[in-house]
Amino acid sequence: MQTKPIIGLCADRKMLGMHPFHAVGEKYINAVIHGAESFAVVLPSLGDAQSMEQTLDMVDGLLFTGSPSNVEPKHYAGAPSEPGTLHDPHRDATTLPMIKAAIERGIPVLGICRGFQEMNVVFGGTLFQKVHEVPGKMDHREKGDATLDEQYGPVHEVHIQSQGLLHKWFGQEKAMVNSIHQQGVDRLGEGLQIEATAPDGLIEAFSVRESKTFAFAVQWHPEWKHAENPLSTAIFKAFGAACRQRQQQR
Ligand SMILES: N[C@@H](CCC(=O)NCCCC(=O)O)C(=O)O
Numbered sequence: 020m021q022t023k024p025i026i027g028l029c030a031d032r033k034m035l036g037m038h039p040f041h042a043v044g045e046k047y048i049n050a051v052i053h054g055a056e057s058f059a060v061v062l063p064s065l066g067d068a069q070s071m072e073q074t075l076d077m078v079d080g081l082l083f084t085g086s087p088s089n090v091e092p093k094h095y096a097g098a099p100s101e102p103g104t105l106h107d108p109h110r111d112a113t114t115l116p117m118i119k120a121a122i123e124r125g126i127p128v129l130g131i132c133r134g135f136q137e138m139n140v141v142f143g144g145t146l147f148q149k150v151h152e153v154p155g156k157m158d159h160r161e162k163g164d165a166t167l168d169e170q171y172g173p174v175h176e177v178h179i180q181s182q183g184l185l186h187k188w189f190g191q192e193k194a195m196v197n198s199i200h201q202q203g204v205d206r207l208g209e210g211l212q213i214e215a216t217a218p219d220g221l222i223e224a225f226s227v228r229e230s231k232t233f234a235f236a237v238q239w240h241p242e243w244k245h246a247e248n249p250l251s252t253a254i255f256k257a258f259g260a261a262c263r264q265r266q267q268q269r
Pocket residue numbers: 044084085086087088089090131132133134199200201202203240
C-alpha cells in the first residue's frame with residue numbers, strides 16, 4: 020500500500036493551567052488528512068532544542084497555521100507591540116528559521132494567516148500591526164460576538180491574479196473568503212509574488228517566485244470546512260500533490 024506523505028504542522032506553545040503545551044487546531048489537522056490526503060504530524064515549537072534538520076528529513080510538506088498570537092515585531096524591525104499583545108516567541112524561534120530552510124530544500128510549504136505573516140517576515144517583508152487603523156483599509160477582524168460559522172464565513176471578495184498559481188489551480192478570478200486577522204502585509208517580502216488581493220488592496224495570497232516546489236500562503240482560512248469550498252479544495256489538492264511528489268523524490 021502506498022503510504023501517505025507526511026505533513027508537519029508547527030504548534031503554538033500555550034499555557035494550560037501552569038504548564039506549557041504545544042497545540043495545533045484540529046481544523047488544520049483535518050484539512051491535511053482529508054484535503055491534502057496526507058499524514059499529519061504535530062511539531063512542537065521548541066526552537067533549537069530539537070534539530071530542525073532532522074525534522075526536515077522527516078517531512079514531505081509543512082503547514083504553518085493561523086494563531087491568535089502575533090509575530091514579535093523585532094523580527095521585521097516594527098514598532099514595539101502594545102502592552103498585553105499575545106506573542107509566542109517559541110513559535111517564532113521555530114517557524115521563522117524552518118520556513119526558510121524548508122523552501123531552500125524544496126519542501127512544499129503552505130502558510131495560513133499567522134503562517135502567511137511569518138512567511139512574509141522570513142522574506143524580509145513587514146506587517147501592519149492594526150490593519151483597521153491604516154487609512155483606506157477595511158476592518159479585517161472577525162466579529163467577537165458571532166458564532167464560529169459566522170466568524171469563519173465568507174465576508175469579502177478577493178481578486179485572483181490571472182497569471183498566478185492560484186488561478187491555475189482554481190480557474191477563476193474572483194472568490195469570497197473569510198477574514199480573521201488584525202495584522203497584514205505592509206511591505207511584501209523580496210521574491211514573493213502577489214497571488215490575490217482584497218478590495219482595499221491588502222495582499223491576501225502570495226507565492227515564492229523562485230521556489231522549486233509549492234510555497235504559497237493565504238491570509239484567510241481555507242482549512243475551515245475546506246471540503247465545502249471549491250477554492251479551499253483547490254489549494255489543499257495542489258498542496259497534497261506537491262507533497263506526494265516530494266515523497267516520491269526522496
Ligand atoms: N494574530 C494575527 C494572526 C491571525 C490568525 O492567524 N488568526 C487565527 C485565529 C485562530 C485560528 O483560526 O487558528 C492577526 O491577528 O493578524
